[in-house]
Amino acid sequence: MTLSTIAPTQPASGRGVVRRALLYTGLGAAAAALLLPFYWMVVSSLKRSNDVFTIPIHWWPKTIVWQNYLAIWQKADMTTWLRNTLLLSVIVTILQVLTGSFAAYGFSKVRFPGRDFLFICYIGTIAVPWQSYMIPQFILMSQLGLTNTLWSIVALQAFGAFGVFLMKQFYETIPEELSEAARIDGLSEYGIWRRIMLPLSMPAIASLSLLTFVTTWNDYLGPLVYLRDPEIQTIQLGLRRFIDAYNAEYALIMTGSVLSVLPIALVFMLGQRYFIEGVATTGLKG
């Protein structure tokens, strides 16, 4: 994605320099406002709890306290939370990518009666918030015996319309002639999906994987409704319960927060191109 410029390139006149300086000031202020909470979170995690609130604020800890990063593993069941969350995020991502790209192929490359109506049903649910059907869904899940198991979260997240939509948007940019030629060469529809569409759509799959992974990792409401037992808690739910239990341990909670954000920050740094492209794809054509 090339984000080219609006402003025609001008010679660096005096006015241009001033404008440029103003722009950078604006950008700097915006970035500071956006990132300050993160900075404060990290710095507080390196302080003692008593030093988190001081007047005036210490923007840097007087003495760096690394112990918080050891203490959190003993005071909280971080290992269990991280393991559960990682497990869920990976399973959900695999299922979402597989079923989503498979269905998207059906929607964009095979023509059959009722297809477009079905797709409208999918798209329509984007206008239906989960909060409005979480009650009947919960009743259903409890009758299926899935509540209070990790499967409930898999079921909840893995079959979303979003993945189908994103993959379909991408498949539609792949020229029809390609699958046409493969059909003449004797490939079945499944073969075309496997040998042509899947390799060609790697960028879209990367986008979908990262977005799904992050969404599942960060989900709070799903686990809140479905997961009760301590041994199946996710990082978000666990962190929240920890906050409720130790609400004055500011520094320790900040440490937990940093640890819950860190994996996502890493994933984001590595794949930010795909995040940005994924969001942009869903925006085009709408």
Added chain:
Amino acid sequence: MATLVETPSPVSSEPVTRRRRSRLVWRNTVAGWSFILPNFIGFAVLTMVPVAVLFYIAFTKWNVFRHNATWIGTDNFVQLWNDSIFWTAFWNTVYYTAFHIPLTLVAALGLALLLNRRLRGVAFFRTAAFFPYITSIVALTYVWNLLFSPEYGPINEFLRFIGIDNPPGWTTSASWSMPAVLIVGTWREMGYYMLLYLAGLQTIPTQLYEAATVDGASAWQRFWHVTVPGLRHTTFLVTVLLTIGSFKVFDLTLLLTQGGPGQSTLVLSHYIYQKGFEQTNFGYASAVSVVLFVICFGITIVQYRINRRGNA
């Protein structure tokens, strides 16, 4: 090997061709469904069925212990109409929506315009702006709660520093809790919508700006007469997504203020949760859910209608 998606030939009066075509349609249908089915089963069972069942449960009284429902007609809705807490939640949601949409839209567009140029470090700023959107809301709301704390929090300390002697109580004050929620909500989401706007800005041809400049249009005029019309489609999408996102707001208020102080930030989704999962009153909670459903779905359809009229 016959082609599956071959366009049918216009001369198809002979019965043989017709039979072959109907076999083709049949084969395509089987192939198409086989692709869609793995996702569709999950989607149908976990989304479509619950949505349909919702409209039944809303008219019942649900007995949690016996797992059955008694039909009571519109009783839940009559009760809802006279439920002052429901109306509080309703108006709080409207309050949030009325401010969250314009604030986020303007912030996102502003950021996108600022970042849609060749400047050193632009990629970093784009990343920074998007980061809050993908960070855990549990951690974020906790950090913001401390930032907002009235006595010792950095925000009020800053406000006192610039000469405001009596800074607001933010999440501890009934009249300032909603503004606090709005600040965090806008801060968190503007990066996402900024990306949509950046993608939209890419679709506006540069020649339009050049032509406008040649015709003597000022920067302001270029913005109003080239950028804004060029972003019409993106703005529509952003508005639709923001509307649904605002009406369903839940985890943000639940984590930041727990709906309080009092009921000052109690929103519809939170009320559904309270009635359904805390008081196990599934029938009544479903009635509230129907209201939320109708609002979101209804407004989206109206927005699509308006958009289509605008396109014509």
